[in-house]
Amino acid sequence: MTATVFIDGSAGTTGLQLMQRLAGRTDLQILELPDADRKDRDRRAAAINDADIAVLCLPDDAARESVSLIRSDRVKVIDTSTAHRVDPEWAYGFPEMEPDQAERIAGSGRVANPGCYPTGAVALLRPLVGRSILPPDFPVTVNAVSGYTGGGKAMVARFEDPDHSEPLTTPFRVYGLGLDHKHVPEIRVHGLLSGQPIFVPSVGRFRQGMIVQVPLQLRALSTPTSPGAIAEVLVEHYRGYPAVSVFNHTVEGPGDGASVLDVETLVGTNDLHLHVFGSTAENQVVLAAVLDNLGKGASGAAVQNLNLLLGVDPQTGLTERLSDPGALAL
Structure with missing residues (x-):
């Protein structure tokens, strides 16, 4: 039918x-x-x-x-x-x-x-709050960067049209510094937070792609946990979901800087990659979500x-990467 x-x-x-x-x-x-x-x-x-x-x-x-x-x-x-x-x-x-x-x-x-930024933030936060790894009132900070297509056709025109009356030539800009971005209520409610997180979005000179980061000082938690335990919670929560993958990069020391994330890795897909960058020695974690802001x-x-x-397979039409995701007739 x-x-x-x-x-x-x-x-x-x-x-x-x-x-x-x-x-x-x-x-x-x-x-x-x-x-x-x-x-x-x-x-x-x-x-x-x-x-x-x-x-x-x-x-x-x-x-x-x-x-x-x-x-x-x-x-x-x-x-x-x-x-x-x-x-x-x-x-x-x-x-x-x-x-x-x-x-x-x-x-x-x-x-x-869901919104593009909240998808990454909620994916990282909700399993941890729901399982009492993070208390609901924990002072959460979310830092994120998106491609400029996230701003719609008006933003695309400012970045791509050389004759635009207000062109944007900057390689990177931070916004939402009034700390009242429209995505904050969504992150708070669906992230199971009782207090308002600090959300700092930014936009770069690239069309599509997004990284959402949540840094955590684990020593600030009243109930002790570890980077490995956080990774295990995320792995277990998303087990069996083909669109979501979890990667654990925990090291014993502060790390050597070898691990990097590419903001355009998942452009053209409906995939969501969740990363745990943890230092056991320092008891610190940076959680990161990578996704296509238009995927x-x-x-x-x-x-x-x-x-x-x-009522069909949820992945119908989503298993293949778009061959030309930037081909938007704007």
Whole structure:
């Protein structure tokens, strides 16, 4: 049976890559609007209500408007914006987060796709807080860098269009220094934290890819633990999930600097790599998540959630690396 899917916002970075990932699927019929009708409220409403599943690749306010247009009880929604990620009425679309999360997503009519930065942060933090390795009130810091496609078409234009009125020529910039970034509530809620973490995002001069880091001074914990124990918790939590891999780089001393991470390692995939860089002697750990900000951090996760709603293998259409993930018609 063919399911109908409407992507509201298919011309944006997430929407374009979602279309690329769904190309060739014979089990789906993609409803498309002519360019002239993409912002027409009535045409969008008709397409949403004609679909079995609507995927919203829109800014927050536009996503809320699209949800308000739904009149049919049979329409299921995947929202890739920030609008519903901490709403308890929506299933959080990170299937590997808990053993029953994929089942919750599959049985829900409303799925909030995780943010790219929170995917890495929550993946690292939640198993540790849930198993009382980290207390909920631990003073967590999250440092992260993303490719500039994470900022949408406007950011892409500033980096790539030499004639832009406000071009960005810098190789690296830190932002969110007001400490109130919109991803903070999502990291706090789904990371099971009782206090607000410090989140310091940044963007580099590369299109796609992301590294999210959580440094931990283990000697600050009231209950002793070790880098090896942390690695074991993560390995056990994600055992059996093909999209998530855990790597333990713990050494006895401070390390020799030989271990490095490449931010573009997973571009074009829906994979998530979690790394534990630990020093047993110093009792320190740097946890790091590597992912594609438009893959597991956006469109790849949306496809995984779409598959769960359809009742098919969650990895359908996600096992092959995109041949040209940078081919976005912006």
